[in-house]
Amino acid sequence: MSDAAAYIKKDKRITDNQVDTLAGYLYWLSILGSFIAGGISDRIGRHSTIMWTGGFFSIGTLLMGLAYNNALITVGRIVNQVSIGSALAIAPVYIAEISPDSSRGSLTSLPEVAINFGTLFGYLCNYFISKLKSRRHFLVGLGAISPFLVTIGVFTMPESPRWLVMQGRSGDANDILERTYNSQHEASRRLAEIEEAVGNMQRTGRGVWRELWLHRSPFVWHMIICVLGINIIQQALGIDIILLYSNRIFEKAGVTSSNEKLFWTIIVHIVKATFFLIATGYLDKVGRKKLLLGSISATTVMLAALGICLNIISDANNIIGDANKSHEEHNWAVAYCIPLLLLYVASVSSGVGPIASVYSAEIFPLRLRAQGYAVGIIANQVTGLALSTIFLKDYHATTAVFSFMVCGFFAFAFVYFIMPETEGRALEDIWKLFVEYFVRRSTAGERERQRDIGAVEAAAMELQRNVEAMEAGTRSTAGDIELQRNTEAAEAAARVDTEASP
Missing domain, CATH: 1.20.5 (Single alpha-helices involved in coiled-coils or other helix-helix interfaces)
Incomplete structure (x- = not known):
């Protein structure tokens, strides 16, 4: 969005506040998609929900690419964003339910890895074909290819065995479990555990939302607190806000050319995607909680250092009144801004980034999982929207960075005292x-x-x-x-x- 915002502002001649409003609308549409996805997947299945989501995403993208007026572009964008919210709420749940326990963390984090590499690919496309006259139509056409391929690929994927047991199709579930686990004995044992869990949950006689909010037990309330907390933490550490407006940090560091800004934006996303991928290899070895604590600690330190450098540059600009002269006076602070930004992105991506979705997808019982996970995604997106409203109407990079740093201390305490370790445990x-x-x-x-x-x-x-x-x-x-x-x-x-x- 940081690259798109610059072109939208230029092409449509709109203000920064209007760009912020557009970003806010996108958040609300994603929230709507996440809200409805959990209930839909409980009714028609995780597999079918993903397939329909991919299909609608393809339709929305084609509408934007082939549209001849802004009304059709808007309709396409609405369809797209609702589909994105639905996919965010269902894909990790599906993967968590179909994965073996020993590799559930790594596999469940793969959607986040794919999102980051997809974002990186989008920036690379922007960089290499920015000179084309039909740039928007060409890029949108490329964007329709991947969801179409995903929709076709979903036909070859099995349904979640846990959802099948909920529908009374234990035989089909057993066939899928035999393909997932190493032995028939292990598959049969896991099927018996799932059937027992489904039998226990069906005796409650309550709706999912009632059980989550109105008649929740103390340990279900603890699960909700953990899911809300880890998703709020992911946003409260500022990763989406800082990346969304990273161009302004580059300007503080003396980068003024649009091509240079796009280049550094690509570098930032390369670092982000790479460390997401690295983190997936350690989720099932080190554990969720240890990675979270290490990631939050490193992120807090990087935010403190970045905030100090930005504050020095801002004070120098105010005193000297000439950005070029202030950069010359404080070369060291300018030189450290971009490396510290890269280290900050690496710190978040090595723990908090991938673990939020993994943890949220695995802690709820089967009956509550889809809609419980949707609660976490909604909290994540509402927090992102709230932070964009708070910090970006009168944006000041130093204030935002130091605010996120303070959140890091509370995040560390929350993870240490409230969240239990889930690595290696069966769902x-x-x-x-x-x-x-x-x-x-x-x-x-x-x-x-x-x-x-x-x-x-x-x-x-x-x-x-x-x-x-x-x-x-x-x-x-x-x-x-x-x-x-x-x-x-x-x-x-x-x-x-x-x-x-x-």
Whole structure:
């Protein structure tokens, strides 16, 4: 969008605020697609939903490419963006449900890897054919090829075995599991676990949205918190906002030519796609939580360093008033801006980027998975929209970068204390992690409560002893006073007797 925004602004002669509004509309359309995708996939299947999504995406792209007026272009864009939102909500769920446990993390992150390489390919196309007069029609035509191929390829893909079990088609599910796992015994064991999970969930008798929001158990609420948290974190670290307006950071670093900006944008996306791909190889070896903590830590450090450099350049511009002279005065800060931006992108892409979708797709029970994952995607996109509204109406790069850095500290604490590790666990067993977490917290809370009760009882007993001691002391003092009085009375009587005797 950063490259497209520049051409849209130039061709349509619109302002920055209008570009921001256009980006906001795109977010809302994606949110709509994500919202409806979960329920649709529960009814017609993950496989069919992906196939229809690819078909609609192809139609939308062709409408934009062949349109002769802005109205048809707008309709095509609406169809496209709703399809994108649907695909984002369903593809990771489908892959998580069909993958073996040992490689589920790597495989589930592949849609994110494909998105990043697709984005990179789009920028490369922009770079090499930017001189063509029919540039828009040519690029849109290229864009229609990939969803069409995906739609054709989906015909060869099997349906999710877990969805098939939900529909009572255990035989078909077993055939797919035998192709997925190494042995028939393992496939049969996994089928039995899925059937047990489906049997348990069907006895609840509640709708999915009711179970997610109205009648949720404590551990389902914990799952929702984790999904909302990791998706908000991904946006709160600023990756989409910074990339969307990366051209402005390049300008701070002294890059003024449009071709140079596009070149560095391509470099940024090469780094992003490469580290996404590298991260997929470690998700099932290192674990989700460790990669997240390392990624968030590195991202926070890079944001701090980038913010310092941008702040120095901004202050120099304000004092000197000449950007060229300020760049000469602070060459080191200018020189570090782009490398720090690349390191920041690498840090996010090596953990937070791919893990958000993986974690969200695997922690919910089967009955809640599709729509629970959609909740995470919606939270991700709403957060992105909110951040674009907050930071970009009066955009200041330094303020945005330091704000994202502060979010990094809260993100680290959230992952460390709230999110359990899911690596290596079967999909049907992951919910037990959240039950165990709740039981541990409840047990710990009960122990703490018992300790507090014991402390209160001990304090009460000590107070009682003090009161008794005071009472005993008071009685003793009263006895001494009475004895003293009696003694004095006896002495007085003796004196009287003595004086009275002859």
